Each structure stands twice: as structure tokens, then as C-alpha cells.
Amino acid sequence: MTAHLSRRSLLGLAGAGAGALLLGACGDDKAEDPNAPQTINWWHIQNTEPMLPVWAAMAKEYEAAHSNVKVTVQPLENEAFKAKLTTATQAGSPPDLFQSWGGGVLKQQVDAGLVKDLTDDVKPWIGNLLPASVQPFTIDGKIYGVPFDIGMVGFWYNKDLFAKAGVTAAPKTWTELLTAVGRIKAAGVVPIALAGKEKWPGHYYWAYLAMRIGGLGALQQAAKDHNFDTPDFVAAGQRLKELVDLKPFQKGFLGAGYGTPDGQAATMGNGGAAMELMGQWAPAVEASSSTSKKGLGDKLGFFPFPAVDGGKGSVAEAFGGGNGFAVGKDAPAATVDFLKTLLEVGNQRKAAATGAVLPTVKDAVDGIKDPNNKTVAETLASATGFQLYLDQAYPPAVGQQVNDSVAELIAGSKTPEQIVKDISTVAKSQ
Structure with missing residues (x-):
């Protein structure tokens, strides 16, 4: 997914537990002949337009310039990738x-000795990247991954459908959002598109509500204490239940995928819902999933997740993360050089021009063409704090339980009080 301008004041990420014993240099350190035949096995999740052909072209260009290197590309859908990688x-x-x-997921891979320490390899050029973007890939002061994209989750909305419902301004508070949902529904429009089947999109709501109610400190404390059974997290579930009780989602949402022809992105891209809560890649996926292949164009707008009255969190605190790449322990020597090529300013501008990527290379930020992506970048640039997706920030088992539990809350099979106990049980077992 999980894509943005300088974030100078990002706070520490939850779940990045300090003091774990890291394995030393990972993989085989034997000297390799740089001219020997090498095959790079590359897995990525940009499995649709517009980035699918862009990555493919960059791989071909690298092969053309390095006759001894073959790049075998395996594009995978997000959930299929996670399962296959596991x-x-x-x-x-x-x-x-x-x-x-x-x-937390990368940290677990580091602890298991599965990925390379890239610190020395990237030292000559990592300074070209926005420092905030590198933060989630830095563990105990060492770099184990390189981000090509950094962004945040927010509400994407259809301006025409808002106007049809008489919603004239983007909601700034949770109460205003619920009022807008009611008006939109009364106008005969589906208020929100949701991929209920995939679970991760639903966790965005609970995570943001926990941030707005408890502040970033609540999320960081929960990671430290392995405990989510606190009033702030229960309240986040209660606020989400207020939304769910309004029945705001499209028909069949519990079985809907994200990027499928009848999924969340297509519902938005085809004008079938007024809004979706999604990351910076949303406009590109809406377009590629829509029947017109163009999406909403200038009808699409963006606004940050609203504040919760009485909450300790600020609307200036952002939730999201970056897409990046890690290098496997037995990767051939050319892999890091290929990764460097993907992060060259020209290639980052190409990625930015698609609208699907908000670049991490400082000098490529001018490649952002889409007005909404510029808005996301500017919003993120002024963020006073930042929280990584919970299903990535926390250890994998905890992140999965967050996704599962929030899905149960949205489906009506578990209460706000029950889900925090379930998540805490898993957290304590880690």
C-alpha cells in the first residue's frame, strides 16, 4: 500500500521496540564477481496500472545496461503478497x-536474519531522500529498507456527490462527518465505499479515531505495555460503531475487495460512493479500477481525518506510511545497485508523474502533477506527528489481530470492549 513532502516533526513510531538483539551482517558475505550472471527476483505490489508498466520498463532498462543481470519481476496483489512473503x-x-x-514487520525480518543491513551501501545517496521517509525502515540506527513513496491516509471525496447532498464543506469534526453521512444517505447516495473483505482498509478508521481521541502517545504506550484495553481505545471503537450504525457502506461491502472490478476503489472511481478513507495511491487506483479508466478527475477532493471533540490528538497528526523495498539475505550483488537505480531522481519523477507515488527523493517532488497529491504532500509537510499503519507498526500477529478485530466490529459480531481485549491478548503473547 501502503505514499509526500518533508515531515520534519515526526514522532517515534509505535511498535519499534528498542533493545532487541539484532543479528549481525545478514546473508552470505562472500565476495561476488560483479560480472557473473545474476538474477534478481523482485516482488512488488504495484500490480495494476499505472505503476505496473513503469516498474517493468525500469527493470528492462536496467537489464539493457547490465548484460549479465536479469530482473525477474513478480507483481502481486497486496494480500497475496503478504501471504506469499510469509x-x-x-x-x-x-x-x-x-x-x-x-x-514491526521489518524488525521481525531483521531479528530473523532474513534481510540485509543496507546502511553502508546506501550511505552515499540516502541523504537525497526525505529523512521522515527513511524512519520506518531504520531499526536501532541501521537502515534495512529504502522507501520510494511516503504518504498518509485521508478522506477522498466526490465533489459532485457532496454538492448533490448539500454538503458544502469538508467535515472538520467527527460529529460533522456523521452529519454529512446522514445527509448523503438521505440524498440517495452511498456515503462510503469500503473493502470489508480485505480488513486493512477498515483498520484505518479505528486507528485514526484512537489517534484523535488518545493522541499518538496512546498508541505508543499500548505498544510498550502490550495493552489496548484502555478507555481511549474503547472510545475509538464506540465512535466507529456510531458510523457503522448509520449503515454508510455500499451494498455487499463485507465481501468487497479493494482493487477488484466491484471493489472499494472501483465503487469510488465509478461514482458509486461519496467518499473513501484511503492512502495517497487512491486516485490512481480509482482511475485504473473504473470502467472509464479515468476515475473522477477534477471531481475528486481530499480532506484530513477529522478531529474528535474532547480528544487529546490533533488533526495535524497524520497516519500512513511509505512503500519501500528490503533486500533479501542471499540477494545477488547487483540488487542494491538496481534499488539505487529505482531511486534515481529521473525514475522517481516518472513514478511521481503517474499519480500513484509521492516521491521520497527531495529533488523529485516537482514531479507531482496531480492537484490532490500536492494537497496530500502539503498536508503531510505540515504534520506535527506521524503514526505508521498499525498492521505494520506493531508485530505482525498484533497487526493482524487489529485488522481482524476491527473487521469484527464493523461486521457487528464484536463490541468495542471485546475487540480491545482480543488485541491485548495477542499483544501480551508476543
């Missing part, structure tokens, strides 16, 4: 270059 890592054989969001 199988590969459990077997101790990660791909050479693969998608990473950093945080």
Missing part, C-alpha cells in the same frame, strides 16, 4: 528485492 520468510528464503512498509 511462506517464503518462514522457509528462510525471502526474495532478493521485495515490498516493505518497515516498522
